[in-house]
Amino acid sequence: MKLKRTLATLGAAAAITAGMFAVSPAAHAAIPGCTAYTTYFSGDFYAKFPTIGTGGTNFCTLRSGASGMQVYYLQETLSYCYKQDLGEIDGKFGPKTAAALTRVQRTLGVDADGIYGPQTRDKILWHWMTLQGSNSCTTLYDAHAH
Numbered sequence: 001m002k003l004k005r006t007l008a009t010l011g012a013a014a015a016i017t018a019g020m021f022a023v024s025p026a027a028h029a030a031i032p033g034c035t036a037y038t039t040y041f042s043g044d045f046y047a048k049f050p051t052i053g054t055g056g057t058n059f060c061t062l063r064s065g066a067s068g069m070q071v072y073y074l075q076e077t078l079s080y081c082y083k084q085d086l087g088e089i090d091g092k093f094g095p096k097t098a099a100a101l102t103r104v105q106r107t108l109g110v111d112a113d114g115i116y117g118p119q120t121r122d123k124i125l126w127h128w129m130t131l132q133g134s135n136s137c138t139t140l141y142d143a144h145a146h
Helices: 002-020 069-082 095-108 118-123
Strands: 036-042 045-051 126-129 135-138
Touching: 036 069, 045 069, 069 095, 069 126, 069 135, 095 118
Parallel strands: none
Antiparallel strands: 036 045, 045 126, 126 135
């Protein structure tokens, strides 16, 4: 029984570790598309992240042709935190969004493929706000510092 628990723990640790490494562009096709967004809170700050369904996992992708509020919040982040000129922030992942994301990916040192996925999600500085009007840019994982 103890051996089974140990193997299960090692298996879970391996799965988590594997998820921390780069996802190749070909693997992006196997990751589901983001279909909604979820609001995350850190102290007084909040940010809205692309997810699969409201409250679902953020292990998802956005690419050219996607549309919705999940794209809108990515565009807002690209505009506010990276000063990317997208024209209108409209929730449509078109050529301007893909080009802006590619430029940001280059600065982040991840695959500059214009596809929002796990690599980009882990490195990108997201636009965090407060109800009082304060703004900040930080990664999802560093948000606890607010």
